[in-house]
Amino acid sequence: MAVGMRSDTHPAIRRLHERRWAIMSRYRVWDDDWVHDLSDEDARQLLSIFEAIRRVDLGTYGLCASCGSVVDRDRLSRIPEAAMCEVCAEFAYGGVSAHAVVM
Numbered sequence: 001m002a003v004g005m006r007s008d009t010h011p012a013i014r015r016l017h018e019r020r021w022a023i024m025s026r027y028r029v030w031d032d033d034w035v036h037d038l039s040d041e042d043a044r045q046l047l048s049i050f051e052a053i054r055r056v057d058l059g060t061y062g063l064c065a066s067c068g069s070v071v072d073r074d075r076l077s078r079i080p081e082a083a084m085c086e087v088c089a090e091f092a093y094g095g096v097s098a099h100a101v102v103m
């Protein structure tokens with residue numbers, strides 16, 4: 001039985017927060033309307049990041065949302081917000097460029 005990774009030991013989690021701020025800092029996040037200024041791509045990525053952070057809180061970060069196996073660390077380093085393992089993402093979105101769809 002796979003166990004989620006501890007949030008304080010996984011460097012990908014730090015990168016999640018870095019990416020979140022990288023996006024948010026491009027907008028006036030102190031303004032309540034900033035969300036409406038997000039580009040589609042940034043909104044999609046930010047949503048994926050928020051979902052990933054939620055999985056960290058739930059203790060399921062690093063586990064594939066589809067098959068439940070541990071997601072490869074290299075993959076999480078590349079795409080810290082990835083919700084699925086490589087195999088499931090390939091199966092779900094086969095052929096489509098990874099960065100926009102794996103979450």
Ligand SMILES: [Zn+2]
Pocket residue numbers: 064065066067068069084085086087088089
């Ligand atoms: Zn999987």
